[in-house]
Amino acid sequence: QQPVQSPQAVILREGEDAVINCSSSKALYSVHWYRQKHGEAPVFLMILLKGGEQKGHEKISASFNEKKQQSSLYLTASQLSYSGTYFCGTESLGAGGTSYGKLTFGQGTILTVHP
């Protein structure tokens, strides 16, 4: 099952903050976050491996609550360059205890930042 992202879309002005959530019905081993500009390939932002882990990348950070099977992406002081579609990709271990690195992606959250 696909993880569910919320909201589906968000519109911001430069300097405002946003939170994008990703929720899975399956136990998670890791969560990836990607950003895709229109007509381009998705670009890797960060990966979270441990429950409760929080990582940062400039003004973009994320958290991972393993027990709740949820992750959130935080964008602070947004810039025009942050516009795009954000995807979470979740990795779950299979019956044999491996995932082979397969990711299941959410449907995406469209972020638009205006001047």
Add this chain to the structure above:
Amino acid sequence: NAGVTQTPKFQVLKTGQSMTLQCAQDMNHNSMYWYRQDPGMGLRLIYYSASEGTTDKGEVPNGYNVSRLNKREFSLRLESAAPSQTSVYFCASSPGWGRGKSNYGYTFGSGTRLTVV
């Protein structure tokens, strides 16, 4: 430039025609993946190759076949194209899975926009 190269970038097929999408990476990655992207659906896994010499089905494998030709190359074949296969296809690679390798994300190719009429 190091990365993932996909060819062709655009293709129009007639229903029933066949074609092969090519993908090559020069990062010495072990694992490679094929995804399709449709509006509002996100990315869905078609097939993957966890390591050279292995391939396995993903979420939506029907109508497709793959070949892991060597460590660098992973091709996707449509034997008899259908309009439902109109989509954008992305190839991706990663160092692999397991201890020490799971800290890295995917590197995606630029995609192939396929239209089946």
